[in-house]
Amino acid sequence: MLEKSELPMAIRGVYLALHRKTDAKFADYGVTADQFVLLATLSRGHALTQRELARRMPSDPSTVRAMLVLLEKQGLVEREVHPSDSRARTVAMTAAGKKKFKQLWRxxxxxxxxxxxxxxxxxxxxxxxxxxxxxxxxxxxxxxxxMARNA
Amino acid sequence: MLEKSELPMAIRGVYLALHRKTDAKFADYGVTADQFVLLATLSRGHALTQRELARRMPSDPSTVRAMLVLLEKQGLVEREVHPSDSRARTVAMTAAGKKKFKQLWRxxxxxxxxxxxxxxxxxxxxxxxxxxxxxxxxxxxxxxxxMARNA
DNA sequence: ATCAAATCGTGCGTATACACACGTTCTGCG
DNA sequence: CGCAGAACGTGTGTATACGCACGATTTGAT
Structure with a gap:
């Protein structure tokens, strides 16, 4: 017999355990688990707009912005105005960012x-x-x- | 072929989707998804200490404290000094808390x-x-x- | 060409997650 | 009994998650 709230709770449980463990592992590198997710997303598609980056993470655009400000301070990412859309800004990893990402991956x-x-x-x-x-x-x-098939 | 980071990302993905959806659903009731988790935990074991409550959620003790302050303001929970341990405080749902929990469950x-x-x-x-x-x-x-068996 | 609607990033407010340090109290060992 | 260490709650600081509102720009329909 399966208690109806067990599945949601179990999902919450794994996620939090995973997040805690990852944060602890990355503490020495000065980055967080979520920043790692952002860098990983960037590594699979360069020159994304902030919006597209947020969509892929997935995270809220305003959350992503806050993260980018911190990552920019660390010199791990760069933001430039979009070539054809002056509202948007494109995000890319710097050389330091790519190096850091490799370290984090290992x-x-x-x-x-x-x-x-x-x-x-x-x-x-x-x-x-x-x-x-x-x-x-x-x-x-x-x-x-x-129609949700190849997401 | 399974990309090695897909599983962690998928876990993150479900959790965030679940959390967003639950928060949206509870917005009209003035409570959050995590507050619901706290109330659900209380409903399965009354008169828990804050520490024990945090252990079962699972969440950080200082996070739980912040949540309890807010829930207390709403009159959904009560805290009393532990009968035999004056360091600890026991937490219990009020009548209003139990009623609210039923609404949230539905x-x-x-x-x-x-x-x-x-x-x-x-x-x-x-x-x-x-x-x-x-x-x-x-x-x-x-x-x-x-030995991790019946957790 | 013009103008309303959609989109992008920003900024603010609130809630959560956790680490860490602190004071208080309890426990257990001698 | 007394004292070191553990346990409990509190408070602070940082990072994330998200909603909402705002100004600026782009798009689309006429």
Whole structure:
């Protein structure tokens, strides 16, 4: 018998545990878990606008802005005005940012390893699929959950 | 092929989606998603100390304190000095708190329903198990992941 | 071409998450 | 009994999450 609030609570539980552990791991490097997420997102698509960056993280635009201000102070990212849209600003990692990201990736390797050791390889794929299904379901306000496929 | 950072990102993704949706749902009631978690925890074990409450949420003791101050202002919870330990304070829901919690539970029913419609019943159990395994793995600092069983 | 509507970034306010330091009280060992 | 160390709550500081409102710019429809 499955208590109806167990699943939401379990989701909250893993996320917080993961976040805490990652923050602790990165403390020596002067960055946070969420800043790592931002850098990782940048590393997969350069010259994003702040809006697009926020959409991909996913995070709120005003949150992303605050993070960018801090990361800019550390010299890890740069912002420039968009070439064709003077409202927008494009964001890119600096050389220092790329270097830092590599360090963080290596430092967090143990966490990912630990996670994948806790579950079977097959299960990891199932888990990933279920999490994405839940996310799509929660994000889609419409009552037609049909076309959410390749997100 | 599974990108190594996909699983952590997916966990982050569901949690944030769930949190946003819950916050939006509760906005009319003047409470937050996390305050609901606190009330739900209280409803399953009365007269907890702040520390024990924080341990069960799970959250940081100083975070819980801040939340309690706000909930106390709203008259949803009460704090009293512990009968045998004058350092500690016990927390309990007021009548208004219990009533509010029932309202919140009903209001959030649609979210839980939506989640369980997004996955198969069997899968829900698998998902829950995997999430707990991951949580245990992330919380255990020791290198012996043996005795984490019935958490 | 013009003007309303949408979009972008910014700034502000509130709530959460956590680390850390502090004073108080309790516990347990000698 | 007395005292060191642990445990509890408090307070502070920083980072994140998000809603909302604002000015500036771009877009789209006429």
């Amino acid at each position: 430092a967090s390797e143990t966490i990912r390893t630990q996670m994948f050791q806790a579950i079977e390889p097959d299960e990891a794929n199932v888990l990933l699929r279920l999490l994405k299904q839940l996310t799509d379901s929660l994000n889609n306000d419409t009552r037609t959950p049909s | 209001a959030s029913e649609t979210i839980r329903t939506q989640m369980f419609q997004a996955i198969e019943p069997d899968e829900a159990n698998v998902l829950l198990r995997l999430l707990k395994q991951l949580t245990d793995s992330l919380n255990n600092d020791t290198r012996t992941p043996s």
